[in-house]
Amino acid sequence: MLEKHQSKLLTSWVQQQLASGSLRSGQIKEDELKEHSEKFLREFVASLKSGQTDDIVGAGWSPVRELLGEVSRSRALQGFTPSETATFIFSLKGPLFTLLREEIKGNAQVLGDEIWTATKLIDKLGLYTAEVHQQSRDDIIRRQAQELLELSTPVVELWHKILALPLIGTLDSERTQTVMENLLNHIVKSGAEIAIIDITGVPTVDTLVAQHLIKTVSAARLMGADCIISGIRPQIAQTIVHLGLQLDVVSKATMADAFALALKRTGQVVNRAAAKPA
Amino acid sequence: MEQIPILKVGRCLLVSIQIDMHDKLAMALQDDLTQKLVETRARGVLIDISALDLVDSFIGRMLSNIAAMARVLDAQTVVVGMRPQVAITLVELGLTLTGIQTALDVDRGLALINRLIDAEGEDGAGGAH
Numbered sequence: 001m002l003e004k005h006q007s008k009l010l011t012s013w014v015q016q017q018l019a020s021g022s023l024r025s026g027q028i029k030e031d032e033l034k035e036h037s038e039k040f041l042r043e044f045v046a047s048l049k050s051g052q053t054d055d056i057v058g059a060g061w062s063p064v065r066e067l068l069g070e071v072s073r074s075r076a077l078q079g080f081t082p083s084e085t086a087t088f089i090f091s092l093k094g095p096l097f098t099l100l101r102e103e104i105k106g107n108a109q110v111l112g113d114e115i116w117t118a119t120k121l122i123d124k125l126g127l128y129t130a131e132v133h134q135q136s137r138d139d140i141i142r143r144q145a146q147e148l149l150e151l152s153t154p155v156v157e158l159w160h161k162i163l164a165l166p167l168i169g170t171l172d173s174e175r176t177q178t179v180m181e182n183l184l185n186h187i188v189k190s191g192a193e194i195a196i197i198d199i200t201g202v203p204t205v206d207t208l209v210a211q212h213l214i215k216t217v218s219a220a221r222l223m224g225a226d227c228i229i230s231g232i233r234p235q236i237a238q239t240i241v242h243l244g245l246q247l248d249v250v251s252k253a254t255m256a257d258a259f260a261l262a263l264k265r266t267g268q269v270v271n272r273a274a275a276k277p278a
Numbered sequence: 279m280e281q282i283p284i285l286k287v288g289r290c291l292l293v294s295i296q297i298d299m300h301d302k303l304a305m306a307l308q309d310d311l312t313q314k315l316v317e318t319r320a321r322g323v324l325i326d327i328s329a330l331d332l333v334d335s336f337i338g339r340m341l342s343n344i345a346a347m348a349r350v351l352d353a354q355t356v357v358v359g360m361r362p363q364v365a366i367t368l369v370e371l372g373l374t375l376t377g378i379q380t381a382l383d384v385d386r387g388l389a390l391i392n393r394l395i396d397a398e399g400e401d402g403a404g405g406a407h
Contacts, residue, residue: 177366180366180369181362181366184362184365184366185362187362187382188361188362188382191382191383191386193382193386215369215370218369218374219362219365219366219368219369220365221374221380222357222360222364222365222368222369222374222375222380223360223362223365223380223382224358224360224380224381224382224383224386224387224390225382
C-alpha cells in the first residue's frame with residue numbers, strides 16, 4: 001500500500017517539512033532534503049516488506065539505520081539541534097496518517113492498529129536519529145578538544161640548539177603529558193641543548209602546575225637538555241613564594257633574557273652586522 | 279652467559295647496554311666496570327642506554343650505584359641516549375636520577391665528560407679531545 005502511494009507521500013512529506021521551516025533558513029538545500037526524504041522512503045518501504053514492524057535493530061532495517069545515521073551526522077555538522085534532526089522523521093507522521101485514513105476508511109479498528117504500529121515505528125526511528133546526532137556531536141567535541149590540545153603546545157626552534165616552548169592555557173596532567181612528549185621528541189630531533197619554557201600564557205601557577213613544570217624539566221634533563229623558565233609575571237612570582245614552591249630551575253622574567261642566557265650557555269653570539277660604508 | 283662489553287675510548291669507558299638488564303647482569307656489569315676502571319685508570323664512564331625502551335626503578339638504581347662507585351674511583355659518569363618515552367616514565371616514577379649527568383647522544387656525552395674532567399683541573403691521562 002505504501003509502495004503504491006510512495007510518490008504522493010513523498011510530495012506531501014517534503015511540502016510539510018518545507019512549511020514547518022525545517023530548512024533552517026537555507027542551511028540545507030531543498031534538493032538535498034528531497035533526496036534524503038526520497039531515499040528514506042524507499043528504504044523504509046523496502047524494510048517494511050521484510051516484515052519486522054516493531055524491531056528496528058534487526059538486519060532488515062540496517063539500510064534505513066545507515067541512511068538515518070548518515071543524514072543525522074551531516075545535519076549535526078551543519079549545526080542542527082537534535083530536535084530539528086528528529087523532526088525530519090517525526091514529520092512523516094502527518095502525511096502517513098492522512099494516507100492511512102484515506103486508505104482504511106470505515107474500519108476504525110484496523111485504522112487504529114495501523115496508526116499505533118506506525119507511531120511506534122516512527123518514534124523508534126526518531127529516537128535513533130537523535131541518538132546518532134548526539135553521538136556525532138560528541139565526536140566533534142572530542143576531536144576539537146584534541147586539536148586544541150595539539151595546537152596549544154607548539155615547540156619552536158629558536159636558534160641552533162635552542163628550543164622555545166610557549167605554554168598557553170592551564171597546565172593539567174594530560175596537557176603536561178603532551179607538552180613533555182612534544183618537547184622530548186623535538187630535543188631528539190633537533191639535538192637541542194637548551195629549552196626555554198615560557199609561561200607567560202599560563203594564567204595561574206599552583207602547586208600542581210609547578211609540579212608538572214618540574215616534571216617536564218626533569219624529563220628534559222634526563223635527555224641531556226637544560227631548561228630555562230621564562231615569562232614569570234609578578235603575581236606569579238609572589239604566588240610561587242607564598243606557596244613555598246621550589247622550582248630548582250633557572251628562571252628569567254622575560255623570554256629575551258632567557259634567550260640571551262641560552263645563547264651564552266651554548267657559546268653562541270649574535271652580532272649586529274657592521275654598518276655598510278656609505 | 280651474556281655480557282655487556284666495556285670499551286675504552288680516550289679517557290673514558292664506554293658501556294653500551296643493548297639487552298634487558300636483570301639482577302645477575304647488573305651485578306656482573308658493576309664488577310667488570312669497577313675492575314676496568316682500576317685497570318685502565320679511566321676518568322669517565324659513558325653509559326649508553328639508547329637501545330633500552332624500558333627503564334624501571336631497578337635499572338635506575340643500578341645507574342645511580344654505578345655513578346657512585348665511579349665517583350669513588352675518581353671518574354665521572356654520564357648517561358646518554360635516553361629515549362623520550364623512557365624519560366617520561368622515569369619522571370612519572372619519581373626517579374630523576376639525581377647526581378647523574380645526562381647527555382643526548384654519545385658525541386655530546388664524550389664532550390661533556392671531557393669538559394667535566396678538565397674542569398677538575400687535574401692532569402688528564404691522555405689528550406683525547
